[in-house]
Amino acid sequence: MEPIIRVEHLCKTFNVKGTTVDAAKDISFAIEKGDIFGIIGLSGAGKSTLVRCLNLLEQPTSGTVTVDGKSLTELSEKELRLTRRDIGMIFQHFNLLMQKSVLENVCFPMKITGVKKSEARARAMELLETVGLAEKANAYPAQLSGGQKQRVAIARVLANNPKILLCDEATSALDPQTTKSILSLLKSINETYGITIVVITHEMSVVQQICRHVAVLDNGTLAETGTVQELFHSPKTEAARKLILTGAEQIQRMSGEQLVRITFSGQSSFEPVVANLVLKYKTPVNIMFADTKDINGSAEGEMILQLPEVRETAEQMIRDLREKRLGVEVLTHYVG
Ligand SMILES: Nc1ncnc2c1ncn2[C@@H]1O[C@H](COP(=O)(O)OP(=O)(O)OP(=O)(O)O)[C@@H](O)[C@H]1O
Ligand SMILES: [Mg+2]
Structure with a gap:
């Protein structure tokens, strides 16, 4: 089966005031459909840059990113917009609309795609049920804990039925117990809906709790990839050893x-x-x-x-x- 994400020879160079930073250097790997795939590395290793290339929020300097059989850099504006709907993203700081209620936050992406208001509300309530927050539908983000905010963000990202969910340090602002509960929610979403999940983190414990495969980034390069078990038992590179x-x-x-x-x-x-x-x-x-x-x-x-x-x-x-x-x-x- 063709992998759902294939990255080939990806390079990303930033030019800042005459100096250059190579944030991604010739990175190649593939993610199978339905996998939970971890991307781990120390701060500055290039994780966020790489994940932003997976939905073309960042334009690669060279190389290709193929999602669900489509080479992203070859798509028209319109095709890219449609493909992006299949790729949801959640963040460390949740990025909720603070002036809107929980329910309105979850309805928002459906409003953008033109779903009827009554339908959107019904679906949003179902999604809030799924993430265990139905009783907070009328609360505002400021009234929620970090873990609850991330649950709202997860309900919101599910609204458009993504095939892929990118999580950039989604649990890094949470305590270990809350982290556990969010990771197990993500795992059950993976199992229930078959959504492929990409988890970006600097914490090996996060990878060990939920991922099946993992890529280790080191200073812009891909140090190694394999199953989480392989990495645990026999890390091959110094970068992986450091993290373990x-x-x-x-x-x-x-x-x-x-x-x-x-x-x-x-x-x-x-x-x-x-x-x-x-x-x-x-x-x-x-x-x-x-x-x-x-x-x-x-x-x-x-x-x-x-x-x-x-x-x-x-x-x-x-x-x-x-x-x-x-x-x-x-x-x-x-x-x-
Ligand atoms: N927009 C940008 N302009 C210039 N340099 C950038 C930009 N974004 C990232 N970089 C540089 O690219 C490198 C990788 O950054 P990136 O944010 O991808 O790392 P990261 O692994 O996500 O780190 P962290 O764990 O701290 O989030 C860093 O040296 C960073 O300074
Ligand atoms: Mg980052």
Whole structure:
């Protein structure tokens, strides 16, 4: 099946007062229909620029963006306007009309496309029901919490039946609990309506909670793409490692050296692994960190171990761990 979004050799250069910024450098990737696809990177990596190229809010300097079989840069004004209706977008700061009620906000895009007022109101009420905010229909945005405002924005973006929903840092202004509830709303929208969702974020936890595939951006380039599981178990690039290991870095500062990160999938457990190492080598191994995450429905474990200072023992242990088909990543490179 043809992917719903295909980006090929995309470049975007900004010229500001005689200097140039390469915000996107030769980026190519594809997003399958019905996927929840994450685009992650540090601040300034080029996430917003890339996502704005997906609906041509930003004109690429070169390269192509194909959405649902249509090459966006080749469309006429009118065709582009129609195609854009298929691509909804939500933002970090919600962008609601503050002088209008919740219901009027949700009706607004239907007003633009000429839907009859009574029909628009009925549909808006249904959508508010879907996002769990029907009782706030007559409230004004200023009277809502951040999470509620984002729910209104989601109801509004659904009004025109988009095929694709772009979310640029949609949960970055929200606390972790509210973030969770908004992400699970997005997930259920993906499942119910089959809308392809693109999630732009700087937080790995967001990607792990909802995405199936992910692209890592680093300073305008595409560092790597893959499933969220692949990224969790075996990040291939320094940029991906940095995003995965935010917690590990702190541990590293606290405890110095000899750290390895091991990961496992599914039902297997760490404990026998560590216990066996200790028994075999008769020397302690510190568990600095252990956690199990739900990564789109499957349990994935992560543990950071501090190995003995004796180099030969540590090297032996790492070989043993690698044989167990766990993800093994040496965080401090004291081993050759
Ligand atoms: N309109 C613009 N004019 C000039 N430079 C720009 C423009 N928009 C973005 N840039 C530059 O392009 C680079 C990428 O910016 P972008 O906003 O895409 O990053 P980002 O990954 O979304 O960052 P953040 O996480 O902070 O939102 C930055 O160096 C930025 O300064
Ligand atoms: Mg941004």
